[in-house]
Amino acid sequence: VFNRNDSIFDDRLVLASREEGRLPRCHLGERGAVGIGSPLVTKRTPALAAMHSWVLPRVYERWVRPMVRVLHGWHGLDEAAERRIAHQLLKLHSGQSVLDVGCGPGNFTRCFAPAVGAEGLVVGFDESATFLATAVGQPTPGPVVYVRGDAQALPFSDETFDAVGCFLALHLIPEPFRALREMLRVLAPGGRIAIMASYKPSGPVAAMVDRAFTTTVGIHSFGRDELTGAFCRSGLVDVQQRVTGLLQFVGARKPG
Numbered sequence: 001v002f003n004r005n006d007s008i009f010d011d012r013l014v015l016a017s018r019e020e021g022r023l024p025r026c027h028l029g030e031r032g033a034v035g036i037g038s039p040l041v042t043k044r045t046p047a048l049a050a051m052h053s054w055v056l057p058r059v060y061e062r063w064v065r066p067m068v069r070v071l072h073g074w075h076g077l078d079e080a081a082e083r084r085i086a087h088q089l090l091k092l093h094s095g096q097s098v099l100d101v102g103c104g105p106g107n108f109t110r111c112f113a114p115a116v117g118a119e120g121l122v123v124g125f126d127e128s129a130t131f132l133a134t135a136v137g138q139p140t141p142g143p144v145v146y147v148r149g150d151a152q153a154l155p156f157s158d159e160t161f162d163a164v165g166c167f168l169a170l171h172l173i174p175e176p177f178r179a180l181r182e183m184l185r186v187l188a189p190g191g192r193i194a195i196m197a198s199y200k201p202s203g204p205v206a207a208m209v210d211r212a213f214t215t216t217v218g219i220h221s222f223g224r225d226e227l228t229g230a231f232c233r234s235g236l237v238d239v240q241q242r243v244t245g246l247l248q249f250v251g252a253r254k255p256g
């Protein structure tokens with residue numbers, strides 16, 4: 001747990017899970033690091049239980065993640081296209097610090113590292129020990145660390161990060177707007193945020209399907225103005241939205 005003034009590249013920051021003996025203990029710069037950042041979500045929906053299983057992280061990047069393309073409808077965005085949009089929204093540059101909330105196996109986390117360079121830092125943040133174990137096992141192309149905790153109570157000081165991203169995770173979080181407030185709290189003035197989350201088409205059928213999904217599986221879907229509205233009410237500027245099928249990208253900048 002650190003803020004931007006901490007000496008994050010020294011050996012004191014060899015973080016390892018105190019709770020889960022299975023997690024590898026590793027040095028920053030080698031394979032990333034894992035630490036317990038904040039208390040974990042206690043009540044798990046079926047969707048969250050899957051995230052904590054040992055099976056999903058193993059098959060996720062190769063077999064499950066490519067299927068998300070279907071959710072983009074006729075836009076048919078693959079993960080490379082999603083990443084391009086994330087970069088367009090975050091406008092990263094050398095030396096910046098980035099937080100990737102709900103990083104899973106680190107598929108977006110890793111792709112931010114070249115943009116911030118050796119002077120920057122990318123923090124992948126997730127609650128699932130099994131996903132993080134997969135993430136730290138991947139080669140990291142730059143300064144990437146992983147921290148374990150609950151996005152609804154981020155263990156970082158106010159205004160720590162130059163950029164915050166959250167891809168395909170917000171709709172799984174029990175109180176997504178609490179997590180969103182946390183992301184905005186840790187975002188530095190002038191920093192940018194980018195979200196990729198579910199999108200709820202309008203109409204009674206969509207509303208019914210959404211209710212059923214939320215109550216049974218634990219996945220929310222966000223209406224057209226829900227995320228952009230939350231950003232605007234929080235005083236963010238340059239609010240942008242791009243809807244692609246059943247998903248949406250929302251980006252904005254914190255004034256300052």
Ligand SMILES: C[S@@+](CC[C@H](N)C(=O)[O-])C[C@H]1O[C@@H](n2cnc3c(N)ncnc32)[C@H](O)[C@@H]1O
Nearest residue numbers: 051102103104126127128131150151167168169
């Ligand atoms: C579907 S994966 C997305 C992974 C990656 N960002 C991507 O775009 O493929 C969703 C991730 O969100 C994480 N997550 C869900 N609720 C969380 C919470 N409250 N705090 C932190 N991470 C959470 C899950 O553990 C899971 O790894």
